[in-house]
Amino acid sequence: MNTADLGLPVAVPSTALFTDQYELTMLQAALRSGTAERRSVFEVFTRRLPEGRRYGVVGGTGRVLDTVENFHFDETILGFLRERGILDEPTLEWLAGFRFRGDIWGYPEGEVYFPGSPVMRVEGTFAEAVLLETVILSILNHDSAVxxxxxxxxxxxxxxxxxxxxxxxxxxxxxxxxxxxxxxxxxxxxxxxxxxxxxxxxxxxxxxxxxxxxxxxxxxxxxxxxxxxxxxxxxxxxxxxxxxxxxxxxxxxxxxxxxxxxxxxxxxxxxxxxxxxxxxxxxxxxxxxxxxxxxxxxxxxxxxxxxxxxxxxxxxxxxxxHPTCSMVYKLVARADSEEPGAPLRPVAKKSMGAKTSLGGRKWAARRLDADGVAEAEVIGTGPVPAELADRQLLVPLVHAGTVVAREPLDAARDRHIAARAALPLSATQLSRGEPVLPTEYV
CATH class of the missing domain: 3.20.20.70 (Aldolase class I)
Incomplete structure (x- = not known):
C-alpha cells in the first residue's frame, strides 16, 4: 500500500542505508572492472523450511515495493559515505543518480511457498540489483516468518x-x-x-x-x-x-x-x-x-x-x-557483456556443502491433482509445460522501475486463506513434518 494513499507525508525517508556495506563496495569494484552494467538476474529462495514446518507464507511484498521506490541516495547519505571513506567519488557520483529501473517478479503476498520456490526475482544491471539484496532479505525473512x-x-x-x-x-x-x-x-x-x-x-x-x-x-x-x-x-x-x-x-x-x-x-x-x-x-x-x-x-x-x-x-x-525463514538472494544468471542484447547465461555457486544453488532464470508453477488439490511445486528454467501454463506463481511487481502490483492488504490476506485451503489437509497439522508439497525441478 502506498503511504501517500493513507494521507501520510509524501516525503518518505530514503531506505538506501538499510543495506550492508559490501553491497556498495561490490558496486564500486564492478564499476571499476566494467561489469556493473551487465544484465543480471537475482532470485530469493530458501533451501529448506524451518524445522518441522509444512509450508511457508510470503509476507512483506508490499513493504518491499515501498522500499524499492524510496531507495535513493540523497546528499545527506552521500555525505555520510564520503566522510567515512567507504566509496570513491566516481561511485558516489553514480549513486547520486541512482533509481532502480529494472523488473521485479515474485510470488504475490500471502501465497504459500516451499524449499526452492523463487519467491522473488530481481532483474536489471548487476549494479542496481545487487544494491537491493540486504533490504529485500531483511523484509521478506522477517515478515514471512511472522x-x-x-x-x-x-x-x-x-x-x-x-x-x-x-x-x-x-x-x-x-x-x-x-x-x-x-x-x-x-x-x-x-x-x-x-x-x-x-x-x-x-x-x-x-x-x-x-x-x-x-x-x-x-x-x-x-x-x-x-x-x-x-x-x-x-x-x-x-x-x-x-x-x-x-x-x-x-x-x-x-x-x-x-x-x-x-x-x-x-x-x-x-x-x-x-x-x-x-x-x-x-x-x-x-x-x-x-x-x-x-x-x-x-x-x-x-x-x-x-x-x-x-x-x-x-x-x-x-x-x-523461527524468527527468520533463511531466505537467500542469489545471482542465477548474467550477461557476458554490457551490451543491451547480450544473452543471459546461468551461474550458480558450486562450493562444497549445503549452500549450493541452481543456476538459471526460473519459473514456478503449482501442479494440482484431479480433485484440484496441490500436489507439487514445479520449478524450471526452460519452456513452461502447457499443462502448467495457467498455474504459474510469479507475477510482475515492478516493471522498468515502476511498481505495477499495488493492492489492498486484505487482498493478500484473502489470497493466503485461499492458497492454504488448496493444500493437502496435512498442511494444517501442527505436528512436525516435512513440507506438504515436494519441489520438482524440470
Whole structure:
C-alpha cells in the first residue's frame, strides 16, 4: 500500500542505508572492472523450511515495493559515505543518480511457498540489483516468518478471532511490520496503533493490570472503565481473585458486559469456570478472551474450551520459534557483456556443502491433482509445460522501475486463506513434518 494513499507525508525517508556495506563496495569494484552494467538476474529462495514446518507464507511484498521506490541516495547519505571513506567519488557520483529501473517478479503476498520456490526475482544491471539484496532479505525473512506463525495460529484458532499484541516484545519498527504480516497470515486486529494508522488494520485495546492496581478497589477500576468505554468493554479479571472479579464485573457492567480477559493461570480450567459463572449471572453473551504467552500449540489445546478470542504477543512477533525463514538472494544468471542484447547465461555457486544453488532464470508453477488439490511445486528454467501454463506463481511487481502490483492488504490476506485451503489437509497439522508439497525441478 502506498503511504501517500493513507494521507501520510509524501516525503518518505530514503531506505538506501538499510543495506550492508559490501553491497556498495561490490558496486564500486564492478564499476571499476566494467561489469556493473551487465544484465543480471537475482532470485530469493530458501533451501529448506524451518524445522518441522509444512509450508511457508510470503509476507512483506508490499513493504518491499515501498522500499524499492524510496531507495535513493540523497546528499545527506552521500555525505555520510564520503566522510567515512567507504566509496570513491566516481561511485558516489553514480549513486547520486541512482533509481532502480529494472523488473521485479515474485510470488504475490500471502501465497504459500516451499524449499526452492523463487519467491522473488530481481532483474536489471548487476549494479542496481545487487544494491537491493540486504533490504529485500531483511523484509521478506522477517515478515514471512511472522506470517507463517500467524497462519499456524489461525489454523489452530479456527473461527475464533486472533488479536496481535506483540508490540512490547520486539523493536518498535519491527512491531509495525509484524502486525502487518500477522494480518496477512490470518489475524484480525492489532493493539499497535502505528500499524493501524499505516496499514488500516483494525485496532483493539482496553486496560492492563496497572489500571486495576491504580484504583483503591477492583470495583472502582471496573466502574471507571465501564463509565468511560461502555458496558461492551472487556474487563481484565485475573489481577486478584478471578471468581470475585467476574462477579464484580457483571454487577458493574450488567449482563451486557462485552467480554472478560484472562491473562494467567490454567486457562483451560479457568475458562470453563468463568463461562459457567457468567451464564449463572446472566452474562450469557459475555465473551471470554484469553492471552498469556500463547502460541499455536496452546491455542490448539484450548479448542474445546469456551474461549471466544485469543490475544498473542511474544510467540507471534518472534515467528513462534523461527524468527527468520533463511531466505537467500542469489545471482542465477548474467550477461557476458554490457551490451543491451547480450544473452543471459546461468551461474550458480558450486562450493562444497549445503549452500549450493541452481543456476538459471526460473519459473514456478503449482501442479494440482484431479480433485484440484496441490500436489507439487514445479520449478524450471526452460519452456513452461502447457499443462502448467495457467498455474504459474510469479507475477510482475515492478516493471522498468515502476511498481505495477499495488493492492489492498486484505487482498493478500484473502489470497493466503485461499492458497492454504488448496493444500493437502496435512498442511494444517501442527505436528512436525516435512513440507506438504515436494519441489520438482524440470
Amino acid at each position: 506470517a507463517a506463525a500467524a497462519s499456524r495460529m489461525a489454523v489452530a484458532a479456527g473461527d475464533r478471532p486472533l488479536m496481535e499484541m506483540g508490540a512490547r516484545r520486539t523493536h518498535e519498527l519491527a512491531a509495525v511490520a509484524a502486525s502487518r504480516a500477522a494480518y496477512v497470515g490470518g489475524f484480525h486486529t492489532t493493539s499497535d496503533l502505528a500499524a493501524g494508522f499505516r496499514y488500516h488494520i483494525p485496532t483493539v485495546g482496553t486496560s492492563a493490570h496497572a489500571f486495576t492496581l491504580l484504583h483503591d478497589t477492583e470495583r472502582d477500576a471496573f466502574t471507571a472503565q465501564v463509565d468511560t468505554l461502555g458496558s461492551g468493554t472487556t474487563l481484565l479479571v485475573d489481577t486478584f481473585d478471578v471468581t470475585e472479579a467476574v462477579r464484580t464485573a457483571v454487577e458493574v457492567a450488567g449482563p451486557e458486559l462485552g467480554a472478560v480477559r484472562i491473562d494467567s493461570g490454567d486457562l483451560l480450567l479457568i475458562a470453563h469456570r468463568v463461562r459457567q459463572q457468567l451464564d449463572e449471572l446472566g452474562g450469557t453473551k459475555t465473551k471470554i478472551v484469553v492471552t498469556s504467552d500463547l502460541d499455536e500449540y496452546a491455542i490448539a489445546s484450548l479448542a474445546a474450551a469456551p474461549v471466544d478470542a485469543y490475544g498473542v504477543g511474544t510467540q507471534l512477533v518472534t515467528g513462534s520459534g
